[in-house]
Structures are given as structure tokens and as C-alpha cells.
Amino acid sequence: MIKKILPYLLLIPTFVIIALFIYYPAYESFSSSFYRISVFGNRKIFVGFQNYLNLFQDKDYINAISFTVVYTSITVVASIFISFFLALLLDQKVPGARIYRTLIFAPYAVSHAVAGALWSFLLNPVVGHVNYLSRILFGIQTQWLTTRPYAAYSLFFASIWKTLPFNVIFYLAALQSISSEVIEASIIDGASSWTRVWKVVFPLVSPITFYLVIMSIISSMFQSFAIIDVMTKGGPGGYTTNMIYKLFMDGFRFQKTGLAAAENVILFLIMMVVTVIYFTFAQKKVHYQ
Amino acid sequence: MKKSKRKGVKIIFTETLLLVSSLIIFAPIFLAIVMSIQPPEFVFSYPPRFLPQGFFPKNYSDAFKIVPFARMMLNSALIAVLITLGKLITGSLSGYAYANFKFKGDKITFYILFATLFIPAEIVLIVPLFKIVSRFGWTNTYWSMTIPFMASATNTFLMQQHFKTIPKEFEDAAVIDGATKMQYFTKIILPLSRPIIAGAAIINFTYAWNMYLWPLIVAMEDRMKTVQVAINMIMNAESSNNWGIIMAGTVIALTPTLILFFALQDLFVKSLVQSGIKG
Numbered sequence: 001m002i003k004k005i006l007p008y009l010l011l012i013p014t015f016v017i018i019a020l021f022i023y024y025p026a027y028e029s030f031s032s033s034f035y036r037i038s039v040f041g042n043r044k045i046f047v048g049f050q051n052y053l054n055l056f057q058d059k060d061y062i063n064a065i066s067f068t069v070v071y072t073s074i075t076v077v078a079s080i081f082i083s084f085f086l087a088l089l090l091d092q093k094v095p096g097a098r099i100y101r102t103l104i105f106a107p108y109a110v111s112h113a114v115a116g117a118l119w120s121f122l123l124n125p126v127v128g129h130v131n132y133l134s135r136i137l138f139g140i141q142t143q144w145l146t147t148r149p150y151a152a153y154s155l156f157f158a159s160i161w162k163t164l165p166f167n168v169i170f171y172l173a174a175l176q177s178i179s180s181e182v183i184e185a186s187i188i189d190g191a192s193s194w195t196r197v198w199k200v201v202f203p204l205v206s207p208i209t210f211y212l213v214i215m216s217i218i219s220s221m222f223q224s225f226a227i228i229d230v231m232t233k234g235g236p237g238g239y240t241t242n243m244i245y246k247l248f249m250d251g252f253r254f255q256k257t258g259l260a261a262a263e264n265v266i267l268f269l270i271m272m273v274v275t276v277i278y279f280t281f282a283q284k285k286v287h288y289q
Numbered sequence: 290m291k292k293s294k295r296k297g298v299k300i301i302f303t304e305t306l307l308l309v310s311s312l313i314i315f316a317p318i319f320l321a322i323v324m325s326i327q328p329p330e331f332v333f334s335y336p337p338r339f340l341p342q343g344f345f346p347k348n349y350s351d352a353f354k355i356v357p358f359a360r361m362m363l364n365s366a367l368i369a370v371l372i373t374l375g376k377l378i379t380g381s382l383s384g385y386a387y388a389n390f391k392f393k394g395d396k397i398t399f400y401i402l403f404a405t406l407f408i409p410a411e412i413v414l415i416v417p418l419f420k421i422v423s424r425f426g427w428t429n430t431y432w433s434m435t436i437p438f439m440a441s442a443t444n445t446f447l448m449q450q451h452f453k454t455i456p457k458e459f460e461d462a463a464v465i466d467g468a469t470k471m472q473y474f475t476k477i478i479l480p481l482s483r484p485i486i487a488g489a490a491i492i493n494f495t496y497a498w499n500m501y502l503w504p505l506i507v508a509m510e511d512r513m514k515t516v517q518v519a520i521n522m523i524m525n526a527e528s529s530n531n532w533g534i535i536m537a538g539t540v541i542a543l544t545p546t547l548i549l550f551f552a553l554q555d556l557f558v559k560s561l562v563q564s565g566i567k568g
Contacts, residue, residue, distance in 0.1 A: 006470055010386035011398060013379040014440040018402060021437035022410045025417035032417065086310060092303045102554060103311035106318055109550035110543040111499030113517040117524065117539040118317040121324070127532050129320060129337045161317065166561075173562045214407070222412040226501035230521050244412065244502075251416045252506055264416040271413045275404065 026268060033261040051262035060238055061263070064246040068221060071152070071242055075159040075220040076213060083164050083212075084205075087171030088197065101172075108165035112223050116230030119158035120145060130157075151232045151240045158227045163219050167212045174208040175201070207282070214278045221270070243267055318543065325349070325537040332533050348537035355526050355534065356519045357511055358541060364508075365498055365515040366545075368434045372497040373490050375439025380489065381482075383440075384448025385474050389460065406442040411503035419506055433507040434515075438497065444489055447564045451485040452478055488560025491553055495546045516542040 033051055035044045055061050090101055107115065122130040123144035134140045144150045178201065186200045202209075225244045228234060234241035234249065241249070247267060251260030320339070324332050328345045331338060352358060386392075387399060410418055418437065427433035455478060463473040479486070504515045514522070516538075523538040550557055 003470065004392075007386040007390035007392040007395070010382040010390075014383040014402065014445060015398070017379065017437065017440035018405055018442075020421070021418060022405050022408060022414065023401075025410065025414040025421055028417035028420065029414060032420075089303055089307050089310070092300075094300055094304050094307065096304070097307070100307040100311040102551065103315040105554065105558070106315055106547065106550065108557075109495060109546040110318065111501060111517050111546075113499075113501045113520050114539055114543045115317075117520050117535065118321055120524070121321065121532055121536060122317055124530065124532065126530065127332055127337060129316070129339070132335075132337050161314065164314065169558055169561055173558070218407060218409070222409060225412065226517070229501070229505075230524065247416070248502070248506075252419075257416075260416050264414065268413050271408055275407050278407070279403075 029261060029264045029268060033258075033265045035258070035261075037257045047258070051258040055259055055262045055266075058259070060241070061246060063238060064241050064243050067152075067240060068242040071155065071159070071224065071240075072217055072220045074156055075163060075224075076216040078156070078160050079163045079167055079216055079220075080209065080212060082160070083167035084171050084202070084209075086164070086168050087175055088201075090168070090172055091175040104168055105165045107162055108169065110162075112162055112226035113230050115158045115162040116227040119154060119161070119227075120231050123154050123157070145232050146236050148236060148239050151236060154231055155224070155227055155240055158231060159220055159224055162227070163216055166219075167216065170208050170212055171205060174205040178204050210281065211278075214274060217274060218271070222267075318547070321536045321539050321543070324533055325540045327533055329531065329533055332531075345533070348533040349541075351531075351534045352523060352537040352541065356514075356522050356538075358516070358519060358538070360512055361514055361516050361519045362541065364431075364513060365517070365542075368431060368500075368504075368515065369494050369497040371431070371435040372438050373493040375435065376441055376444045376493045377486060377490060379440040380444025381448045381479065381486070383445045384450075384452055385478065387445070387449045388452035389470075402442045402445060406446075411438060411500060415502065415506060418503075422507060428507050429510050429513045431513075434500075434504055434513075443564055444493070447485065447489055447560075448482070450563075451482055455481055484556070485560070485563075487553075488556050489564065491549055491557055492560055492564065495549065498546050 034046060034048060036047045036050070037044055086104060090097060090104070110118075119130075122128045125131055125141070125143055128144075131141070131144060142150050144154045182200065182204070183196070186196050221242070222244055224242065225248065228240060228242065228245050229248075232240045234245045243263065244267065247260055247263040250256040250263060323339070323341045325348055326344050326346060327341060328347075331342060331345075383402075387395065408414075422428060422433040422437070425432070427436075459477055459481075460473055463477055468476065499517060500515070501517045505518050508514045508518070520535075520538050520542055523535050527535055
């Protein structure tokens with residue numbers, strides 16, 4: 001008897017938490033997005049899609065969507081290419097490779113908030129080293145965090161720096177698992193190093209690239225919150241406010257509960273779409289069970 | 290001859306690129322440590338300097354005066370340890386269920402869990418999650434910062450995958466010796482899974498220590514805040530831009546996970562790749 005119910009008992013802790021803190025809030029966010037809730041939260045009025053309509057008439061929200069798209073695509077593309085390149089270098093096993101690897105992986109261990117603080121310092125117009133170098137090399141001297149378009153560039157630097165190591169770690173593991181025979185065969189075929197990299201190696205690691213693109217999208221859409229909050233607070237004038245930052249402001253600073261509920265549903269839907277895309281395309285390659 | 294020469298050039302080229310890029314990537318952390326132990330004259334020198342001179346620990350004591358840092362470190366540590374323990378316990382139990390049992394509903398429950406793989410509820414569901422936690426009266430408590438994150442699909446899969454590699458004969462032998470299913474789990478499976486548990490532990494710990502948005506929202510009182518949130522508090526308090534103090538706070542926030550990473554890099558990398566957990 002106990003043998004029969006044991007697996008269910010083993011699953012209880014996990015499923016209680018998943019149900020209470022993922023599935024229930026997901027349901028809750030959908031249902032509350034159709035209501036207007038009074039300031040003190042004591043009255044609920046059904047308003048249908050009104051919250052969504054208000055949201056898409058809000059120019060700030062449209063700006064937040066477009067900044068999210070720009071921010072995410074730049075961070076993901078830059079991070080993927082730079083990390084692939086770094087992984088290729090690290091895969092060469094030159095003397096000292098282990099030390100280089102440790103230094104390059106290091107930002108993985110620090111938080112997004114720390115990344116924001118470090119880059120705020122480096123870009124500071126008075127004391128920052130990167131600001132100094134950009135002045136010497138490119139003649140750019142500016143208030144990085146508070147002017148357009150530099151505030152956005154500042155966030156890109158911090159985000160790319162923070163997401164790089166994770167991608168390098170996976171690329172390096174993927175490169176190390178490519179059999180040397182494949183590489184040798186392509187050398188015999190007379191492929192130059194450059195063609196070899198793009199025609200042979202890069203396609204071979206494409207499942208990893210796919211996984212990393214998905215993970216980097218999630219990271220730069222959602223984890224970026226800390227970087228934005230520390231560096232620009234969404235400014236100047238809402239210029240660097242992305243969807244998650246807007247949601248935070250509307251929901252927890254301005255108490256626009258109806259709007260925030262609708263915004264939360266949209267973010268959650270995006271997350272679900274990303275998940276479905278991942279599982280549809282990765283199904284054949286990845287077997288968890 | 291010609292070939293080996295070309296190879297030599299290639300090595301020097303790779304070596305140089307690696308040296309430059311690794312120094313650039315590590316520079317922000319290095320400079321933060323340098324600035325955190327230097328007086329304002331050094332921090333504000335122009336052109337900016339790279340190598341430390343002497344030792345100026347006052348930044349750290351000042352950082353502790355601006356915010357209750359000791360308490361915040363305790364909060365961060367406690368939260369990270371509790372989340373880690375919770376995820377390991379729930380993950381190993383459910384992993385055991387999926388790896389060693391056939392039961393009605395195993396497929397469907399597995400997919401229900403699987404669907405949450407990429408969902409960081411503490412970010413993607415903040416509004417409703419905050420509502421639920423407030424309803425429980427959990428704002429400004431450790432409960433709100435730990436219990437919702439004590440289970441995850443990733444930990445379950447990691448454990449399940451590993452438990453499946455343990456030979457079935459072990460279980461048969463244990464059963465013949467009269468061991469119950471739970472005894473087999475605690476006496477055989479868990480000890481055999483030490484490396485995977487350790488790997489999952491450090492990744493979970495790093496993730497929890499580095500959380501930002503959720504603690505920012507649910508901890509309104511200073512005594513409940515975490516070190517990650519403290520960084521921003523110091524930056525906002527130090528309007529005169531005393532970067533020595535700000536960097537001292539930043540170094541305090543990054544040190545535990547960085548040391549953990551340096552000490553256990555291979556385990557970190559191996560487990561990360563195995564699990565595919567986004568840290």
C-alpha cells in the first residue's frame with residue numbers, strides 16, 4: 001500500500017510549491033487583468049479588455065516594448081558572437097588557458113546588480129576608466145548614464161559583460177565535444193580556418209546556439225531589471241525603460257494595479273511563447289526523460 | 290619548418306587575444322576591489338589609476354555605517370542557504386519519484402513540472418506573486434523570500450537524470466537485504482549522488498544570493514533587505530559619488546559567490562552544463 005502512494009508523497013513538496021507560487025499566480029494574473037481594482041483593493045469592477053486597451057494606448061508602454069526589442073536583440077546577438085569567438089580561443093589549449101578561462105568566467109558568479117554598479121563606476125564621467133579611455137580613443141566625453149543614446153549603450157555594456165561567461169561556458173563544452181576527426185577531415189579537405197569555423201564548427205554547435213539564444217533572451221528581458229535599476233532607473237525620461245522595468249514602476253511605484261496586471265500577463269505570455277518555441281524545436285535533440 | 294613557424298605565429302596570436310580579452314573582462318571586478326581599499330584622492334585621481342597603493346579599509350567601515358550591512362549579509366546568507374536546501378530536498382525527492390517509480394500520472398505531472406522550466410516566477414509573475422505573499426502576511430519576512438523558490442523543475446530533472454544512471458542491481462540488492470524504498474534512497478542513492486548534489490547546491494546558492502527584484506519588492510524594512518539591494522541603497526545615499534564606499538559595498542556583495550566560483554570552478558562548470566540552469 002505505502003509502496004503505491006510513495007511516489008505521490010515524494011512529489012508533494014515540489015508540486016505544492018509549483019502550484020502555489022507558479023500556476024496559481026499565473027492564473028491570478030490572467031483573471032485580475034480583466035478587473036479594475038480600487039486603490040484600497042476592496043472593490044473589483046469587471047472591465048473586460050479595458051486594461052489591455054489602456055495599455056496599448058499608453059505611449060510609454062509602446063516605448064518600453066520597442067526598447068525591450070532593441071535591448072534584447074543587441075545584447076543577445078553581441079553576446080552570442082563574442083562568446084563563440086572567446087570559446088574558440090579558449091579551446092586552443094595554449095599555455096595559461098586555465099587562468100584565462102577563470103578570468104573570463106568570473107562575471108558569471110556576480111549578480112546583475114553588481115554588474116550595474118561596476119559599469120556605473122567605469123562609465124562615471126569623473127572617475128571612470130572606460131569613460132577615460134573613450135575620451136582618449138574616440139573623443140567621447142559624456143554623462144553616460146543620463147544622456148541619450150549613451151544611457152542605452154551603458155546598459156548594453158553591462159548586460160553583454162554579464163551574459164558572456166554563461167555562453168562561453170556552454171560553447172566551450174560544445175566545442176570540446178566535437179570529435180577531432182571532423183576537424184581534421186575539414187583540414188584535409190583544405191578548408192581555411194575561417195571557412196572551417198563558419199561552415200563546419202558553427203553548424204555543429206547550432207543546438208547549443210539555439211539554447212543560448214533562448215537563455216540570453218530570457219536573461220536580457222527579465223534579469224536586466226537589476227542592471228537598469230542600478231544604472232539608469234529607466235531614464236533619462238523613460239528612454240531606457242524596458243517592459244519589466246515599466247511593470248515594476250506601474251505595479252509597485254505608481255500603484256496602477258490594472259495596468260500592471262495586464263503588463264504582467266503580456267510578459268508571462270512572452271515567456272510561454274519562448275518556452276513553447278524552445279520545446280518544439282529542441283524536442284528532437286534534447287531528451288530529459 | 291614553414292608549418293611549425295605558422296603554428297608558432299598562431300599560438301602567439303591566440304595567446305595575445307586571450308590575454309587582452311581576459312584582462313578586459315576581469316578588469317571591472319579587479320578595479321572594484323582596488324577602489325574599495327583606496328582613499329578618495331586615489332579614486333578621483335586623473336588620469337584614473339589601476340594599481341593599488343597602500344591600504345585604506347575605512348571605505349568598508351563607512352559602508353557598514355550607511356546601511357546595516359552585517360544584518361543584510363546575514364539575510365542574504367540565510368535566504369540563499371534556505372533556498373538551496375529547499376531546492377535540493379524537493380528536487381531529490383521528486384527526482385527519485387520519476388527515476389525509480391512507475392505510477393499513474395507520472396507522464397502528465399512530469400509535463401506540468403517541465404512547463405515551468407524557464408519561468409523565473411520571482412520576475413515574470415511578480416505582481417500576482419506579491420499579492421499572494423501579502424495575503425499570507427509574508428511581506429518583510431524570510432518566508433516570502435525563500436518558500437516560493439524552494440522547488441524548481443531544473444533541480445528535479447538534474448536529480449532524476451543522475452538517479453537513473455545508478456544501476457538497478459543496487460536497488461534489487463537493497464531490497465533483498467530488507468531495505469525499504471526510503472532507506473534505499475537515503476542510504477544508497479543520496480551518498481552516490483554527492484557530486485551532483487554539491488554542483489546543484491553551488492548553482493542554486495549563487496542564483497539565490499544574486500536575486501534582486503523580488504527582495505527589493507517584499508523587503509520594505511531595512512532589517513530585511515539583502516546585500517544586492519544594499520548596493521543601490523549606498524549608491525543613492527552617496528550622492529557625492531564616493532566611489533570608494535560604493536565599491537566596498539559592491540565587493541561585499543560579490544565576494545561570497547566569486548570565492549565559491551574560484552574555489553570550485555570545475556564543479557561549477559560541469560554542473561552548469563549538465564543542468565543548463567540559468568544562474
